[in-house]
Amino acid sequence: MNLLDIRNLSIELIGKNESTLAVDRVSLAMKEGEVRGLVGESGSGKSLLAQAIIGVLDDKWRVSADRFHWRGKELLHLPIEERKAIITQDVAMIFQEPISCLDPTTTIGEQLEEAIDSSQLTGNFWQRRKQRKEAAVTLLHKVGIKQHELCNKSYPHQLTEAFCQRVMIAIALARRPMLLIADEPTASMESTNQGQIFRLLASLNQLKNMSILLISHDLENITHWTNTITVMYSGQFVEAGTTEQIFNKPFHPYTQALLDSSLNANSNVPAKSRLMALPGSIPILQHLPIGCRLGPRCPRAQQACVAAPKVKNYHGHQVSCHYSLRDSYK
Amino acid sequence: MFIFTLRKLNLFLFTMLLLTILSFSLSFLFPGEQLINISGQINATEQELAILATSYNQEGNIFEQYLAYVFHIFSGDLGVSMSSQTDIAGEIVRLLPATIELSMFAFVIATVIGVPIGFVAAINHNKVTDNVILAVAMIGYSVPVFWLGLLAILTFSIQLGWLPSGGQISLLYEIERPTGFMFIDILVSESPHKWQALQNAYAHIILPAFVIAAAPATVFIRLARSAMLSVLETSYIRATRAKGLSFIQIIFRHAIRNALIKVIQHIGLQFANLVTLAMITEVIFNWPGIGRWLIESIYQRDYTAIQSGLLVLSTFIFIVHIITDYTYAALNPLARGAKYGSR
Ligand SMILES: Nc1ncnc2c1ncn2[C@@H]1O[C@H](COP(=O)(O)OP(=O)(O)OP(=O)(O)O)[C@@H](O)[C@H]1O
Ligand code: SF4
Ligand SMILES: [Mg+2]
Numbered sequence: 001m002n003l004l005d006i007r008n009l010s011i012e013l014i015g016k017n018e019s020t021l022a023v024d025r026v027s028l029a030m031k032e033g034e035v036r037g038l039v040g041e042s043g044s045g046k047s048l049l050a051q052a053i054i055g056v057l058d059d060k061w062r063v064s065a066d067r068f069h070w071r072g073k074e075l076l077h078l079p080i081e082e083r084k085a086i087i088t089q090d091v092a093m094i095f096q097e098p099i100s101c102l103d104p105t106t107t108i109g110e111q112l113e114e115a116i117d118s119s120q121l122t123g124n125f126w127q128r129r130k131q132r133k134e135a136a137v138t139l140l141h142k143v144g145i146k147q148h149e150l151c152n153k154s155y156p157h158q159l160t161e162a163f164c165q166r167v168m169i170a171i172a173l174a175r176r177p178m179l180l181i182a183d184e185p186t187a188s189m190e191s192t193n194q195g196q197i198f199r200l201l202a203s204l205n206q207l208k209n210m211s212i213l214l215i216s217h218d219l220e221n222i223t224h225w226t227n228t229i230t231v232m233y234s235g236q237f238v239e240a241g242t243t244e245q246i247f248n249k250p251f252h253p254y255t256q257a258l259l260d261s262s263l264n265a266n267s268n269v270p271a272k273s274r275l276m277a278l279p280g281s282i283p284i285l286q287h288l289p290i291g292c293r294l295g296p297r298c299p300r301a302q303q304a305c306v307a308a309p310k311v312k313n314y315h316g317h318q319v320s321c322h323y324s325l326r327d328s329y330k
Numbered sequence: 331m332f333i334f335t336l337r338k339l340n341l342f343l344f345t346m347l348l349l350t351i352l353s354f355s356l357s358f359l360f361p362g363e364q365l366i367n368i369s370g371q372i373n374a375t376e377q378e379l380a381i382l383a384t385s386y387n388q389e390g391n392i393f394e395q396y397l398a399y400v401f402h403i404f405s406g407d408l409g410v411s412m413s414s415q416t417d418i419a420g421e422i423v424r425l426l427p428a429t430i431e432l433s434m435f436a437f438v439i440a441t442v443i444g445v446p447i448g449f450v451a452a453i454n455h456n457k458v459t460d461n462v463i464l465a466v467a468m469i470g471y472s473v474p475v476f477w478l479g480l481l482a483i484l485t486f487s488i489q490l491g492w493l494p495s496g497g498q499i500s501l502l503y504e505i506e507r508p509t510g511f512m513f514i515d516i517l518v519s520e521s522p523h524k525w526q527a528l529q530n531a532y533a534h535i536i537l538p539a540f541v542i543a544a545a546p547a548t549v550f551i552r553l554a555r556s557a558m559l560s561v562l563e564t565s566y567i568r569a570t571r572a573k574g575l576s577f578i579q580i581i582f583r584h585a586i587r588n589a590l591i592k593v594i595q596h597i598g599l600q601f602a603n604l605v606t607l608a609m610i611t612e613v614i615f616n617w618p619g620i621g622r623w624l625i626e627s628i629y630q631r632d633y634t635a636i637q638s639g640l641l642v643l644s645t646f647i648f649i650v651h652i653i654t655d656y657t658y659a660a661l662n663p664l665a666r667g668a669k670y671g672s673r
Contacts (some may be wrong), residue, residue, distance in 0.1 A: 004391070051568070054572050056568045056571045056572050058563070058568075085574075088572060088573070088574035089574065092572070093421075095565060095572075095574050097565065097570050098562070100565045100566065101565045101566050101568075101569040102566055102568070102569070103566045103584045103588065103589050104566070104588070105584075105588055105591065106584065106587070107582070114575065114579075115573045116575070117574070168569075171573060174573075175573075175574060185485065192560075
């Protein structure tokens with residue numbers, strides 16, 4: 001059974017006169033214990049999609065979907081509060097830019113402790129306090145922070161980026177989530193730190209059977225750690241499949257370009273950089289092309305591309321393109 | 331914290347330098363003899379004037395004259411009032427506490443009322459509550475203080491007769507004034523009618539304090555509202571929501587503290603504004619403070635008093651700013667390490 005099954009989720013930015021479709025009918029499914037990569041250039045709507053899943057988008061966005069199943073249960077018909085309660089119970093998220101996601105005026109210790117669900121604690125008032133403290137220390141140890149006392153007393157701006165990222169992971173783990181959404185967990189980090197964070201996530205996945213949705217702009221960077229990958233471009237679904245399918249035989253011209261650019265650059269692509277393998281840059285929300293949004297940049301584009309392509313499924317390898325590369329592999 | 335203090339001290343010295351230069355140059359700009367303007371001795375004989383001239387170093391160049399002036403200020407000599415020939419420093423020491431008391435009272439009222447209302451408005455953003463609060467704040471800000479003061483006296487003192495219309499305390503109570511602060515003096519006094527006196531003093535201060543507080547409170551409402559709105563949009567609030575905290579918990583544990591820090595910085599700046607309002611209100615309510623005294627001096631063209639009064643008042647406001655800076659630093663761990671002049 002799928003842990004999470006989302007069909008045709010759309011996110012609109014509500015404007016004064018018209019609203020813009022920032023994310024256009026994207027589907028995403030996650031199995032238990034799976035590590036799925038969510039890849040796309042900067043501005044593809046990856047963070048928006050993730051925030052829509054855990055329901056923290058503010059009211060200038062409107063989210064709609066055909067299906068939103070969590071462990072087989074349809075959440076769409078539930079009232080907002082109830083849906084949020086169910087989701088935050090089992091899904092945790094590490095946000096992009098960890099430092100800005102920690103309250104600058106509260107110590108790390110306090111922020112960590114308040115994330116611990118009181119249902120995990122037993123006993124009376126003061127026993128709970130002590131348990132909460134101990135649980136926080138355990139969490140810090142789990143994410144590889146040994147100086148827990150110093151860390152608990154610090155304020156976010158006193159810590160390095162990588163350190164904050166670990167704290168964010170610890171906070172996310174406090175709820176003992178079944179699904180962890182990690183939004184660019186290693187952006188702007190040195191490669192040694194990157195490896196540590198990825199290994200930590202991988203071990204959590206293996207030991208706790210925790211599913212992970214790993215968001216990144218760099219396809220190459222995450223392929224070692226994922227089972228399956230979903231690719232997005234400018235708010236549209238591009239391609240999904242197992243890591244081998246995507247990596248060895250990409251069907252979509254965009255995935256091909258992503259692969260080419262990261263192979264050419266041969267190392268980490270800095271975030272928010274341009275994609276070298278395709279001309280032009282990702283369209284801004286105010287000027288989205290009709291039909292397939294890759295159209296203006298796509299080397300294979302033809303007239304049919306002014307209509308949005310339908311998703312085709314070849315043995316679990318889904319692709320959304322009129323002229324997919326599938327035939328070229330035969 | 332030491333460097334922070336050093337920085338503030340530095341700033342203080344420079345500001346004092348500028349203020350004294352300004353006040354010194356005023357004595358040249360006012361009509362009449364500079365020596366008389368600066369000392370206030372209008373009835374002095376030739377001999378007395380000669381002594382004054384040496385003490386203000388009139389023989390020396392302008393810089394030496396300025397130094398002599400500063401020396402006079404620091405030895406507590408601000409000259410005598412041209413109209414009453416009383417010692418100005420003594421007058422100020424006698425009157426300033428009443429103004430401080432009134433301003434502080436009004437400031438507390440404005441903060442305690444304005445800030446929470448602003449927060450409530452932000453939390454109910456785009457709802458009826460928010461719009462009503464904003465409209466009321468707009469009206470409150472536009473009402474002139476003297477009109478509001480007269481209206482308050484008309485309603486609460488004359489028609490309803492609830493509160494006295496002027497003065498600091500009823501003349502019936504004889505209170506020793508060792509500190510000059512009415513409430514402190516009453517509390518330390520030996521008077522058998524201490525508690526009645528205290529009540530009476532409260533009754534006198536409430537009306538002028540609310541009148542002064544009205545406009546600043548509306549400013550605080552808007553400040554607090556926009557601070558809270560911007561805090562509610564930050565990523566850390568979004569992250570706390572993802573942690574599963576309820577809305578109430580988020581507001582009380584994270585949003586209020588961060589919003590307060592933003593507000594306090596601006597609130598300090600409003601104090602100067604509030605003191606000007608207090609000065610006008612003192613005239614209406616016959617409050618024996620430095621504002622009424624200064625405005626009377628202006629009417630009487632008492633140049634010495636104007637010059638010294640301005641110096642003391644600006645110093646006072648500047649000290650208040652420094653105190654708010656310290657409060658801000660104590661609340662916000664980030665500000666203590668901030669770069670020079672950036673806050
Ligand atoms: N608060 C916002 N207001 C208006 N537009 C926004 C807002 N947040 C995101 N967008 C727009 O939505 C689109 C998708 O943004 P999103 O942050 O999801 O991209 P992303 O794939 O996460 O990119 P990145 O790699 O930069 O994080 C972008 O075009 C962005 O400009
Ligand atoms: S649908 Fe057309 S424009 Fe879009 S990716 Fe495929 S070929 Fe390119
Ligand atoms: Mg993002």
